[in-house]
Amino acid sequence: MPHANQPSGTYRVQIRPDFGFKDTAELADYLADLGVSHLYTAPILTAVPDSEHSYDVVDHTKANPALGGEEGRLALKAALDAAGLGLVVDIVPNHAGVAVPAANPTWWDVLKNGQDSPYAKFYDIDWSRGRLLIPVLADEPDALDQLRVEDGELRYFDKRYPIADGTGEGTPREVHDRQHYELVDWTRGDAELNYRRFFAIVDLAGLRVEDPEVFDVTHREILRWYAEGAVQGLRVDHPDGLRDPGGYLQRLHEAAPDAWLVVEKILEPGEEMPDWPVAGTTGYDAMADVCGVFVDATTEAFFDTLDHHLTGGETSWHDLVHQTKYHLATTQLAAENARMCRLVPEVERAGEALAELAACFPVYRSYLPFGARHLARARSEAGRRRPGLIPALDQVTARLRNPSDELAQRFQQYTGAVMAKGVEDTAFYRYTRFTARNEVGNDPSKFGVNLDEFHNITHDRQRRWPAGMTSLSTHDTKRSEDVRARLAVLSELPGDWTEVVRRWVRAAPLPDPALAHLIWQAAVGAWPLDRERLHAYALKSARESGVGTSWTRPDEKFENALRQMVDRIYDDPQLHAEVSRFAESITEPGWSNSLGQKLVQLTMPGVPDVYQGTELWDFSLVDPDNRRPVDFGARREMLARLDDGWQPPVDATGAAKLLVTSRTLRLRRQRPELFGAYRPVYAEGRVAEHVLAFDRGGVVAVATRLPVGLSRHGGWHDTALTLDGHTWTEVFTNTSYGGNRLSVAELLRTYPVALLVKE
Incomplete structure (x- = not known):
């Protein structure tokens, strides 16, 4: 609509x-x-x-x-x-923030007055436990002895909690024991929490x-x-x-x-x-397609071999995801599982059955009755994996099909959290075959996207969701669009990458080889980056992965080894020079991919979003790296130069990306009528598959894909596009073209992308 x-x-x-x-x-x-x-x-x-x-x-x-x-x-x-x-x-x-109770007036009132609070129904709390469990105390047996009563409040170090009327007499522990909440050891939260939260974050309480x-x-x-x-x-x-x-x-x-x-x-x-x-x-779905079409899908087997060599990896993506999801469903999200079990006391092994169904669930969640087939698929897969659970699976599934059953409603909220925590925040850091594809909204086992697939999906987007957002980078992406664009070049150089990364993992060893491969890809993808940024990324990745260390149980020995590995990259002159040289060798084709995917995202069906700073090259890694301050002064100056007629080269300044971004966005704003359709435009000639082009109804976008392969072929040769016999103006160079057949070599002489507007 x-x-x-x-x-x-x-x-x-x-x-x-x-x-x-x-x-x-x-x-x-x-x-x-x-x-x-x-x-x-x-x-x-x-x-x-x-x-x-x-x-x-x-x-x-x-x-x-x-x-x-x-x-x-x-x-x-x-x-x-x-x-x-x-x-x-x-x-x-x-959800709402509850880390600082005094800052949240409704939560403070719930803590003070319990079920009698007018706000008790604001939060998704299971009061059958009695008191509201607040897991904030240190993991020490006498932590409650640290409580103080001050200014009519209960205090634990810098944390403050309300005291219910008429309960303020006696020792701090006696006062605590009369409240509607119970302060407990922080490690008990995952298993015992009695309010719904956002994923596994106890500081974010679910709203009703x-x-x-x-x-x-x-x-x-x-x-x-x-x-x-x-x-x-x-x-x-x-x-x-x-x-x-x-x-x-x-x-x-x-x-x-x-x-x-x-x-x-x-x-x-x-x-x-x-x-x-x-x-x-x-727009995560659009991101997966746009990035995928710049990946050479034919080299997947090389990366399988490399991954097997580096990690001995026997586990498929599918099985890894099942493992990480089941683990999360029964550990970090055990409290949510237990709450569902209380709704089916008659079913033996209900907890295992619900966790297994969630681990087998193929999507984030269903929206019953919409998506009931996903539950059927999960039930079938769960029965295949755990035949001994079939009686319990059948009993719970019968209830999970009913949209009005509270068990079904809670299960739908549970599967999304299991997927997000198990896949994005765990499996993405363990399955490191080719991390350009380890992105929110994508399945990393889907190596690349071919031209026909891309056109079919995008045509469908125009038909169904022409006003949805499209994105390439967000505050939640695992790496920025330009890092992914540069990593896509590796798909064209599997032999070169295999040779250097096998040498590097020997030069700077790490006990977790899959994590090492992730860090080497991050290093070349974001190079040059300072030591502190790579340290921070490596540590976050290691703790998310949960193999050698974790957020809740940091392993000092492993984290030391990790620091040493990263330090070697900077302190070993030969290694440092080699990483720099390799990163430099993939930088220019990476720029070509960056400009290509930017143009495609800005012109394809949907409303394009530009994440702060990404109108120039932006080689950010996962948050908080992607929330660093942006130099808007430099961007303003550069835009003014472009508006004065400067024709920038494709170089390290990123001015070419700003040119593509600003000219395309302005055209979409000024002439929306040119962007109302979608028709693939196929090139003809020896290297036709290196052209991605489409007509939006008066505007034709043209992008280069697989630039390394293109240069191996010696350039564009006779490759041409057939357009109707109008005059077309190319927006980035302000050049006019007439006639039916357009030489791609001529069209892309200045930039690896072009935007043609019908006169």
Whole structure:
């Protein structure tokens, strides 16, 4: 359906305390010059004090004072209005921040008054346990002896908790034992927690937004901004955590009927989204396809061999995912499993059966009755893997099919968390065959995407979700678009990569060979990067992987070995020179891929989003690396030079990427009528498969793919595109072309991409 407030393009800013409303307002004129129609920000409601990301909202009634409060928000609105820009805001309906109870008035009231609190129904709490379990104490037997009563509150070091009326007499422990909450050892949270949370994060408590009153209170301020014309679009964070995502989105759509709504819904390859009243997803599916078409799918077997040689890896991606998901389902998410088991006391081994079904679930979740076939698939696979569990599987599955059964509702919330934690946050760090494809929304066992596949998928996107968002980098991606584009070059050089990486793993050994392969790919993909960044990335990757060390049980010996490995890259002159040389050899073809995938994303069906800073080369790794400050001054200056007529080379400055980004975004904003269709354009000639081109209805995008192979063939030769006999203007070089057949060599003489507009 067409959306009244559909942007032509958005620009994502990680608004945060050190880059608040004022700093963001100062970008308005630059973003308008860049060519977007809307600023798109991280959440702006009041978050936990000092929050770096704002997804831990503590007060839904006002704009975040740490960002500049209501005054700052209005100043941002004025700046956007003056620049002719709209605003898309990220909202978090699934959970609230509870790390600092005193900062969250509703949670504080629940702690103080228990089930008698008017806010008790705001949170998804199982009161059958009695007291609300708060896992914050040190893992020491006498931790409760550290409690103090001060200013009418219970204190544990710097943490503060309320005291219920009439319970404040006696020793701190006696006072504690009379409260509606129980402070316990932090290690007990995963198994015993009695409130729903976001994934395995105890500091984010699940909201019952399916309750109309909770919806109204948590959305009133956001909807006020919409009503006053300050917000035209909403990006809904983590809808999979909700009890009834479809019902929630229907209510949101009715409350903001003209808003452009997109959902952070991660679709597995081939998965369909339910028919919700939204414009589409936030674009991870598009990212998987765009990056995949720049990968040489024919070299997969080489990478299988290399992976086997480096790691002895006998485990397939499919089996690895099953292992990591089952492990997460029964450890970090054991509390959620136990809560479901309490709903089926009559079923023996219910916990195992539910965990096994979740481990076998092929997608993030179903939305019953939509997606019931996924449950059938999971049941069949679970029975194959665990024949002894079949009686329990059959008993629970009978209930999981019923959309109105609470067990089925909770199971749908559980499978999404199991998938996210087991796959994105664990398996992606263990399966390191070719990490350009280890990205949110992609299946790493799908090595590449061929031209026909790409055109079919994209044609379908035009038909079904033409107003959804498309992305290449986000605050959640495991590596930025330019790192992936450079790593895609490895698929064209499997022999060269095999030779160097086998030498490097011997020169700088690590007890976990799969992790070593991940780090070497990150190093060449983001090179040159300073030692601290690579150290931080390696440590996070190791702890996420959970093989040699972990977040909850750090292994000092392993982490020392990891530090030594990274240090060798910088301290061994020969190794350092070799890594630099290799990274340099894949840099130029990486630039070609970067420009190609950027042009494709900016012109394909959907609303393109540019993540902050990525209008120039951006070689960021996983967060927090991708949240580093952006030099907007340099970008402004460079854009002004381009507007003065500078024709930049493709070089380390990234100016060519800024040219492609700004010219394409401006065209989409000025002439949306040229972007209403999708038709593949196939090249003819000896190296035709190196051209990716499509016509959007008056605009033809042309990108080079597999640039190393192209140069091996000696260039474009006779390759040509057949277009109708109009005159076409190429936007980046401002050159006119006439006639029916266009020589690709001539068209791509200056840049590896071209954008043709029909005159």
